Amino acid sequence: MVAALATMALAASTQTENRIYVNSEDVASEESLRGLYERWYRLYRPGGDPANKEKRFAIFKAEVRAVYELNQGDTRVKHHLNWFEDMTQGEYAKYFANCSPREIRPFGDIPEMNRHQPSQYYPDKLPRTVDWRTVEGVLTSVKNQGNCSSCWAISAAEAMESVHFLKNKQRTNLSAQELVDCTPNSYGCKGGWASRAFQHVIDRRGIHSSEQYPYVGKAQYCDPPSVSPVMSIKKFHFVQPRNEKMLMDAVAHNPVVVLIVGAETMNFKHYSGGIYRGPCGMDTKHEALLVGYGTTPSDDSNDPGAEYWVVKNSWGDSWGEKGYMRLARGHQDYGGLCGIMLDPMYPSHPKKLNHAYA
Incomplete structure (x- = not known):
């Protein structure tokens, strides 16, 4: 499943001019989160499986709220929605943050x-x-x-x-x-x-x-x-x-x-x-x-x-x-x-x- 998500994102992730930032209105209600999801999905998951789309909505909502909270903290660093938003933290860590089993040679x-x-x-x-x-x-x-x-x-x-x-x-x-x-x-x-x-x-x-x-x-x-x-x-x-x-x-x-x-x-x-x-x-x-x-x-x-x-x-x-x-x-x-x-x-x-x- 992650492979399919990443394949679609591979094609869509070069559109930096369409970055999506999160504001208080986006996280105000289920309806506003749904609208944000539709906007994000068109950018990063065009042609995606509708059934999987619904399964991933709960993950997306949690990620959006996390990004919003991050941006309320240290304003010197920015955070926005990217193509990882409907992947769990475990999926992201396994496939994207852990690609080298390097041991440090003395x-x-x-x-x-x-x-x-x-x-x-x-x-x-x-x-x-x-x-x-x-x-x-x-x-x-x-x-x-x-x-x-x-x-x-x-x-x-x-x-x-x-x-x-x-x-x-x-x-x-x-x-x-x-x-x-x-x-x-x-x-x-x-x-x-x-x-x-x-x-x-x-x-x-x-x-x-x-x-x-x-x-x-x-x-x-x-x-x-x-x-x-x-x-x-x-x-x-x-x-x-x-x-x-x-x-x-x-x-x-x-x-x-x-x-x-x-x-x-x-x-x-x-x-x-x-x-x-x-x-x-x-x-x-x-x-x-x-x-x-x-x-x-x-x-x-x-x-x-x-x-x-x-x-x-x-x-x-x-x-x-x-x-x-x-x-x-x-x-x-x-x-x-x-x-x-x-x-x-x-x-x-x-x-x-x-x-x-x-």
Whole structure:
């Protein structure tokens, strides 16, 4: 059932101009909630099953009231209705917030050649702001994983897309589906590891484009096309954990795959803007792409500005700030908010390919 809901949402979730916010009139009565549901359903579940629609109305009402209450609290962060509204919290957590069973590898066990080497600007001369969204070609469009727990494959593909462009000036959508179907020792649409996706591309000497091997949002038999892959990498590197400036140094050079711990909370689920300051749960692990950092302007001497990370998610551009989140920086000793500094990594040495797939 969740698969069917997510499939419909996959097609409808790019309509960010039609975001639905909740006001007091919407939650005033059963009738007003029904009207809001009809409006939401037309946007996110076109062509849905009428019988299932009625079954899901009770879930929707509870979600709407929760979103309304969230917006009565910290006004610095916004929450709106998105394509998760008729899924239970358990369904959301299972399929969308828990797509990586990553265990944190001790940094001391990682060979020196696979560790991020700080630049000449580390630690005191780092740029004040980095935002790869502002550099044309580095990032491709925001993806929607659908009901497939493929965040690990999408974030790995996007990291390789970025380093490929930065070195070779070639903008290419890489096949997350190929990583889902073909990465050894991963679980496809039941979760996986970006590090194993990187290693797979190294071992197979390449990855195809999404045009050659399109994303379908479900696990399939591994069947790469006979045409040549479009690029490969030679290595991937781990960034020293619990070191904010080291992570800033890494993302100043290229986007970085990061672990997000505890995305199962109601606040995270409905985030739509502002700097997210928590809460973060403890039970789930998600992977996303870190694409920058910054500090909000200071309003006066009592407000020095808020420091944040910029994260690209894989839940479509109707979630968050057009698919992105600003996550508060700090909490270094604990691995950063939502564990963002616990296990960062990125690919390197990208190269264009013109040989037959082997």
